[in-house]
Every structure is written in C-alpha cells, then in structure tokens.
Amino acid sequence: MRSDFLRLERLPDIWCPGCGNGVALRALLEAIEQLGLDPDKVVLVSGIGCSSRAPAYTAFDNVHTLHGRAIPVATGIKLANPKLTVIVITGDGDSSAIGGNHLIHAARRDVDITVVVFNNYNYGMTGGQASPLTPSSSITTTTPSGNLDRPFDLVNLAAGAGATYVARSGIYFTKHLVDHLKKAITHEGFSLVDTIVQCPTYYGRFNKRGDAAQMLVSQKDWLVLKSVAEKKTPEQLAGKVIIGEFVNIGRHGPAAASTMKEQA
Amino acid sequence: MSEATVLMQGNEAVAEGAIAAGVRFYAGYPITPSSEIAEIMARRMPQVGGTFIQMEDEIASVTAIIGASMAGKKVLTATSGPGFSLMQEGLGYACMVEAPIVILDSMRYGPSTGMPTKVSQMDLMQTRWGTHGDHWIIVLSPSSVQESYHLAIRAVNLAEKYRNPVILLSDETVSHLREPIDTALPEPIIDRRLPAQKTGYQPFKTDATLVPTIANLGTGFRTTYTGLVHGESGFQTANGHVAETLVQRMRDKLFNNLDDIIRLETDHSDDADILFMSFGITARGVTEAVETLRSRGRKAGSLRFITLFPFDDDRVRQAAGPAKTIVVPELNSGQLVLLLKRVFGDTRRIVPLNKVNGDLISPAEMLTFVREENL
Ligand SMILES: Cc1ncc(C[n+]2csc(CCOP(=O)(O)OP(=O)(O)O)c2C)c(N)n1
Numbered sequence: 046m047r048s049d050f051l052r053l054e055r056l057p058d059i060w061c062p063g064c065g066n067g068v069a070l071r072a073l074l075e076a077i078e079q080l081g082l083d084p085d086k087v088v089l090v091s092g093i094g095c096s097s098r099a100p101a102y103t104a105f106d107n108v109h110t111l112h113g114r115a116i117p118v119a120t121g122i123k124l125a126n127p128k129l130t131v132i133v134i135t136g137d138g139d140s141s142a143i144g145g146n147h148l149i150h151a152a153r154r155d156v157d158i159t160v161v162v163f164n165n166y167n168y169g170m171t172g173g174q175a176s177p178l179t180p181s182s183s184i185t186t187t188t189p190s191g192n193l194d195r196p197f198d199l200v201n202l203a204a205g206a207g208a209t210y211v212a213r214s215g216i217y218f219t220k221h222l223v224d225h226l227k228k229a230i231t232h233e234g235f236s237l238v239d240t241i242v243q244c245p246t247y248y249g250r251f252n253k254r255g256d257a258a259q260m261l262v263s264q265k266d267w268l269v270l271k272s273v274a275e276k277k278t279p280e281q282l283a284g285k286v287i288i289g290e291f292v293n294i295g296r297h298g299p300a301a302a303s304t305m306k307e308q309a
Numbered sequence: 310m311s312e313a314t315v316l317m318q319g320n321e322a323v324a325e326g327a328i329a330a331g332v333r334f335y336a337g338y339p340i341t342p343s344s345e346i347a348e349i350m351a352r353r354m355p356q357v358g359g360t361f362i363q364m365e366d367e368i369a370s371v372t373a374i375i376g377a378s379m380a381g382k383k384v385l386t387a388t389s390g391p392g393f394s395l396m397q398e399g400l401g402y403a404c405m406v407e408a409p410i411v412i413l414d415s416m417r418y419g420p421s422t423g424m425p426t427k428v429s430q431m432d433l434m435q436t437r438w439g440t441h442g443d444h445w446i447i448v449l450s451p452s453s454v455q456e457s458y459h460l461a462i463r464a465v466n467l468a469e470k471y472r473n474p475v476i477l478l479s480d481e482t483v484s485h486l487r488e489p490i491d492t493a494l495p496e497p498i499i500d501r502r503l504p505a506q507k508t509g510y511q512p513f514k515t516d517a518t519l520v521p522t523i524a525n526l527g528t529g530f531r532t533t534y535t536g537l538v539h540g541e542s543g544f545q546t547a548n549g550h551v552a553e554t555l556v557q558r559m560r561d562k563l564f565n566n567l568d569d570i571i572r573l574e575t576d577h578s579d580d581a582d583i584l585f586m587s588f589g590i591t592a593r594g595v596t597e598a599v600e601t602l603r604s605r606g607r608k609a610g611s612l613r614f615i616t617l618f619p620f621d622d623d624r625v626r627q628a629a630g631p632a633k634t635i636v637v638p639e640l641n642s643g644q645l646v647l648l649l650k651r652v653f654g655d656t657r658r659i660v661p662l663n664k665v666n667g668d669l670i671s672p673a674e675m676l677t678f679v680r681e682e683n684l
C-alpha cells in the first residue's frame with residue numbers, strides 16, 4: 046500500500062492493540078490504490094467512534110463529523126461536487142443507531158456515495174455498550190445479562206431501503222474485502238459494505254471470543270462465503286454470517302420512478 | 310417604482326437575496342412559517358445552476374449544507390423553532406469547523422410545536438446559546454421584506470468573510486408580509502478567501518484577520534476537519550493551551566471586527582428621554598409609537614438591533630444616548646431585556662413590555678403602556 050496515503054506524522058493511531066480498524070482501513074486504502082483514483086478527488090467522511098477516527102490518519106481530504114451525521118454531510122459534499130469520490134467510514138452504532146435514519150434515506154435516494162461500516166458489534170469508543178447490530182444474548186456493558194433485543198441485519202436494512210450495491214465481508218478475508226470495496230466504490234449509486242472487524246477490548250473480552258488474533262482467525266469459521274452458503278441447509282448455517290455481494294443493480298432514476306407510477 | 314422594484318413576500322426575499330449573494334445549495338425540511346423558502350428554492354436552484362435537496366429532517370439539513378459548504382458552495386437552510394432545536398447540534402459543529410453557513414429561523418410561537426401560525430420572538434436566546442459550549446454566532450434580524458432581502462445577502466457575505474455560521478432571525482409576520490422592495494444590490498458580494506500555497510498548507514493557520522482561508526474539498530489541498538479541538542494542522546488534540554487558543558480565536562475573529570458586523574439603527578436617540586429598544590417585527594410598531602409621542606411633544610426615540618449578536622455592551626451604551634427610561638417591547642417573556650439590564654445596570658430605568666399571546670404589540674398598546682406605567 047502507498048505510504049503517501051497516510052499522514053504518518055499523525056501516528057500512532059488511538060486504536061487498542063489488536064483492534065480490527067487498522068486492517069479495515071488498510072483494505073480501503075488498498076482498494077483506492079488499485080482503482081487508481083486521483084487522491085485529490087477522494088474525500089473520506091466519518092461520524093464519531095473508534096472507527097470514525099480512521100479518515101484523519103489518511104492523506105486525503107477528510108471530514109470527521111458528528112455522531113451519526115457522516116452520511117448527510119457526505120450527501121452535501123457529493124451533491125455540491127459530483128466529481129468527487131465520497132466514502133463514509135462509520136461504526137455499527139454510528140450508522141445504524143443515531144445515524145440510522147440518514148442511512149436509510151441516503152439508500153432510498155441512491156446518493157452516489159460509499160458507506161463502509163466497520164462493524165465490531167458494539168460501541169467501542171464509549172466502553173463496549175450494545176449497538177443495534179449487537180447479536181441477541183451477547184454481553185455488553187449495557188446488556189450485562191445478555192442482549193434481549195434482536196439486531197438489525199444491516200445488509201437487508203440497506204437493501205430494503207433501496208441501496209443499489211450491498212456487500213458484506215470480514216477483515217480476515219482481505220482480498221474478498223478489497224474486491225468488494227472496489228466494486229462498491231466504482232458502483233454508480235448508493236453502496237454499502239458491512240465490514241466485520243474485531244473489538245478485542247470489549248466485545249471480544251465480554252463474550253469470551255479469545256484474544257485479537259483468535260477473533261481475527263475465527264472469522265474463517267463463522268463467516269461463510271455466499272457461494273458456499275447457497276449449498277448449505279439452514280441448520281448448517283445456524284450461527285454463521287454470510288459474506289459476499291447481496292445487491293448489485295442499476296441506479297434508481299427518475300425514469301424508473303415514473304415507470305413505476307404508470308404501472309401502479 | 311424603479312426597474313428593480315418588485316412585490317415580494319418576506320420568505321421570497323430571503324430566498325432571492327440568498328441567490329443574489331451566490332447561494333447555490335439549499336437543503337431543508339418543511340416547517341411553518343418557513344416552508345415557502347424550500348418551495349422557492351426547489352424551483353429556483355436548478356434555474357441558477359444550484360442544487361436543492363429535501364432532507365429527512367433538520368439534523369440532516371444543517372449537516373448537508375455544512376458538507377456542501379466545505380465543498381465550496383454558498384449555502385442556506387431555513388426552519389422554525391422545532392427544526393431550529395434539531396439544528397443546534399450541527400450549528401455547534403459549524404462553529405468548530407468554521408463552516409460558512411446561513412440558517413434562517415422564522416420564529417413562531419413555542420415551546421415545542423406551540424402555535425405554528427402565530428408570531429413570537431421566543432428564539433432570541435436560542436440563537437445565541439442553543440448549542441452547547443462556548444461559541445460565537447452572528448445573528449441578524451430583519452424588520453421588513455426589503456431588509457429580509459438585504460440581510461440575506463449580508464448574512465451570506467458575513468458567513469463567507471468570517472467563516473462563521475450566521476443566523477437570519479426572522480419571524481412569522483415578516484416571513485409572510487408582502488411589500489414592494491428594491492432588489493438592486495446594496496453591497497458587494499463577498500467570496501471566501503482561498504489558500505494560495507499547497508506546500509506546507511495548514512488548514513487552521515491564520516494571519517492577522519484570525520480567519521483561516523478555506524481549501525474547498527477536492528481542490529488538492531488535502532484538508533482536514535474535526536469537531537474535536539484541533540490545532541493549526543486541523544488534527545485533534547486534548548492540549549489545553551491549543552483549546553484555549555482556538556476558542557479565543559473564534560471569539561476574536563468576530564470581536565476584532567465589530568464595526569463591520571454590528572448594525573444598530575437609531576431614531577431620535579440623541580435627545581430622547583424615553584427610548585424603545587427592540588428588534589424584528591416589534592420595531593415596526595415602535596416607529597409609529599415614537600412618531601406619535603414626538604407629535605405630542607414627548608422626547609421619544611428608538612434603538613433597533615439589526616445585528617443582535619455579537620452583542621457589544623459599549624456600542625449599545627453609546628447608541629442609547631441620554632434616555633433615562635428604556636422600554637423593551639418583545640414577543641416573549643423577556644429575553645432582550647436581560648442583556649439590556651446587564652448593559653445598563655441601575656444607571657437607567659429598564660422597563661420590559663412583553664406579549665406572549667401570539668399577537669403583535671401594536672403602537673397603540675405601546676402608547677397605552679407608556680401612559681399607564683407613567684413612563
Ligand atoms: C450525540 C452523541 N451521543 C453520544 C456520543 C458518545 N459516543 C461516542 S462514540 C459512540 C458510539 C460509537 O460506536 P460505534 O459507532 O459502533 O463505533 P466504534 O467506536 O465501535 O468504532 C457514542 C455513543 C456522542 N459522541 N455524540
């Protein structure tokens with residue numbers, strides 16, 4: 046990866062040893078490099094959280110916004126200058142709790158931005174509380190007896206809201222992740238990549254997932270490629286999370302909308 | 310009527326003034342009594358090569374205009390009390406990243422949903438202190454349709470010049486008034502200062518103006534923004550000295566330029582013994598009340614705040630002249646009067662005149678008040 050994509054003077058980063066955010070950021074920078082994008086035309090926008098600190102370490106234009114508000118800021122940037130490649134880095138809480146409304150509306154509008162969710166299944170920055178993506182029964186500091194709620198399925202949420210590109214990957218599957226990030230960035234329209242990362246400090250520790258290395262390597266056991274999953278029974282897929290491309294369709298245009306009206 | 314004279318509604322004057330000042334991006338969410346601005350912008354933005362977007366709420370509206378501003382556009386959003394409350398989060402962020410944005414707040418009767426179609430002046434303190442933390446805001450208040458047009462231009466100019474959010478504080482009545490106005494440009498259009506040198510560029514380094522240049526996103530400066538305390542490089546820090554320097558600079562960049570920013574209008578204040586101090590729609594009633602009192606031989610005068618914030622005690626003291634009695638009519642339970650009590654202490658008699666039923670204070674009511682209170 047090109048070292049001039051990072052602001053080395055800003056390192057070391059704030060992340061705990063073994064945090065998955067660095068690996069996810071590296072994959073994103075790799076995707077940008079492989080696509081040969083003009084670095085002057087790439088803008089990284091984030092909300093608030095451990096994950097949202099990532100853009101400030103990069104050498105692109107970067108905007109660290111408010112908790113949950115990266116997507117509307119990114120929408121303003123993209124509409125003001127459509128020539129820019131606008132990528133949002135956000136956490137599971139940032140994107141699906143406080144920013145959930147903005148997420149579904151950006152997907153509905155099919156704004157041509159890419160949202161990369163660094164999904165560690167909890168609120169890392171504030172000390173490991175539950176997020177809307179925390180699995181049922183999981184232990185967090187605000188679900189000490191196990192999470193009573195059901196989580197969102199972020200992929201289905203984005204797809205249902207009208208996203209025209211949706212994928213999920215994990216940082217253990219580096220090439221898979223980089224490939225899907227590249228497809229998301231080049232996709233014309235709203236794209237989202239649910240990127241599974243580990244938070245060993247909180248989620249991992251509270252739920253006995255082992256150390257950072259064990260959490261990372263275990264992704265190969267509980268993340269299942271979509272192509273493989275298609276051949277499995279629901280019983281075989283219990284407790285597994287499927288990765289791959291889930292939506293890849295053409296943009297919703299005003300023309301498409303008017304056709305729908307005629308049909309109605 | 311000159312060629313440039315047209316009949317306009319207050320909200321339309323704000324929209325057209327903003328366009329004349331160069332606004333090319335509008336994001337908003339409908340709310341009475343500001344909705345006409347969104348409707349006008351939906352039609353007008355495409356005509357002038359700009360962008361209109363209706364967002365999902367006011368939080369998204371204000372943050373979208375911040376993003377567009379960072380990408381180089383002059384921007385506007387418009388709202389009223391309930392929406393303005395939601396915008397406070399974004400307003401604080403705009404202060405911290407020094408984003409030039411203009412928010413029109415057309416005051417209706419509140420708190421909460423209140424009386425959507427009734428006028429008030431209840432948001433005055435919210436413009437100044439609605440968002441958390443020490444911060445500085447420019448607030449301008451129009452009393453007429455003509456002034457709505459001029460102040461919309463001025464708001465955009467000041468936002469760009471000082472890299473600061475500007476609130477245009479209008480109200481339900483001024484928003485919906487229809488008056489003939491002159492659309493000739495009253496003052497030059499001001500554009501933000503752009504940086505010249507890419508090498509060694511520091512996003513928040515300033516010269517004597519204390520206002521950093523703006524590297525619009527995508528122009529190759531690789532700029533950086535955060536709502537966290539940041540030094541000249543724009544990178545986050547928890548260094549108390551840097552924090553103190555930043556907060557003081559954000560104040561000083563405005564307070565070093567009060568001559569440029571503050572506009573107070575006085576009428577007969579030189580020899581007045583009774584002076585009305587007011588802003589916005591209430592000031593129109595004052596004009597008539599002062600005329601009537603003068604015609605009866607009473608030395609009455611008026612001071613009208615066109616700029617409400619920054620608020621400069623010394624300027625207000627000077628502009629007030631010799632009047633021993635200061636009447637403060639406002640459509641709330643007493644907000645402007647708090648500032649004036651601070652300014653004058655016990656040196657003058659400060660008399661609040663408040664109305665909180667959703668109606669205006671008529672000139673006749675002001676005269677009755679003066680008589681009955683033996684002012
Ligand atoms: C309006 C607001 N509410 C709460 C917070 C506190 N806060 C900071 S980060 C965060 C959660 C971050 O979790 P997530 O988005 O999952 O990112 P992570 O830290 O796990 O990467 C919260 C609640 C805040 N900064 N702003």
Ligand code: SF4
Pocket residue numbers: 059060061063064065066095096165169170243244245246247
């Ligand atoms: S708390 Fe969790 S998410 Fe945050 S830096 Fe540490 S490991 Fe990473």
